[in-house]
Amino acid sequence: xxxxxxxxxxxxxxxxxxxxxxxxxxxxxxxxxxxxxxxxxxxxxxxxxxxxxxxxxxxxxxxxxxxxxxxxxxxxxxxxxxxxxxxxxxxxxxxxxxxxxxxxxxxxxxxxxxxxxxxxxxxxxxxxxxxxxxxxxxxxxxxxxxxxxxxxxxxxxxxxxxx
Numbered sequence: 001x002x003x004x005x006x007x008x009x010x011x012x013x014x015x016x017x018x019x020x021x022x023x024x025x026x027x028x029x030x031x032x033x034x035x036x037x038x039x040x041x042x043x044x045x046x047x048x049x050x051x052x053x054x055x056x057x058x059x060x061x062x063x064x065x066x067x068x069x070x071x072x073x074x075x076x077x078x079x080x081x082x083x084x085x086x087x088x089x090x091x092x093x094x095x096x097x098x099x100x101x102x103x104x105x106x107x108x109x110x111x112x113x114x115x116x117x118x119x120x121x122x123x124x125x126x127x128x129x130x131x132x133x134x135x136x137x138x139x140x141x142x143x144x145x146x147x148x149x150x151x152x153x154x155x156x157x158x159x160x161x162x163x
Contacts, residue, residue, distance in 0.1 A: 001041060001043060001048065003068075004065065004068050006040075007060055007061050010027055010052065010057045010060050010061045010064070011053055011057060012038045012040045012050045013039060013040055013052065013053050014035055014037070014038060015036065015039050016034040016035070016036055016037075017034065017035055017037075018162075019038060038044045038051075039051065041063035044124055047123070047124070049123065050062075050065065055102075055103050055107075056089075057071055058089060058107070059107050059109075062076075062087075062107075062115060063110070064090075066078070066113075068107050073094055076109075076113075078109050078110070078113030078114060079106075079113060079114045079115070079116065080112055080113055080114075082118070085101050085113070085114060085115050085116055086138050087115050088115065088116060088117070088118045088121060088155065089104075089107070089115050089116070089117045089118070090117065090118055090121055090128065090130060090131060091117055091130060092102050092130055092162075093130065099119070099130050099131075104117035105117070115141065122140075127139075127140045
């Protein structure tokens with residue numbers, strides 16, 4: 001990613017922060033004392049998150065990154081034929097806009113590969129949901145805890161097991 005030149009014609013996402021560290025999705029002209037900053041990627045080991053502002057930017061940017069990685073012999077895991085894609089896209093709708101109103105259909109890279117959109121995604125142990133609420137993560141934790149206790153049912157039901 002250090003050698004990647006941002007694709008021409010694709011704008012980098014811009015965020016706003018106030019002096020005391022609160023981020024906001026508002027435009028700079030609408031927030032007093034706000035400073036803008038670019039945040040377009042999050043890297044961890046062999047995982048990467050890239051942020052784009054529109055579907056068109058996502059498609060152009062993904063194709064550019066796919067070609068850039070190939071120069072180094074690296075592979076972006078896109079779907080082909082009946083094989084699902086490990087690379088996924090996620091759309092975060094603006095406030096008061098329904099997720100279903102956006103274009104979240106599959107898009108193609110390199111003519112043969114494709115990337116699908118998902119509604120929730122596990123990243124670095126957390127569950128991200130398009131609504132940006134913690135509900136999906138809490139539900140996942142409850143399900144995991146229920147499964148763990150369910151696996152212990154034989155021990156709890158054993159009449160020979162003492163406290």
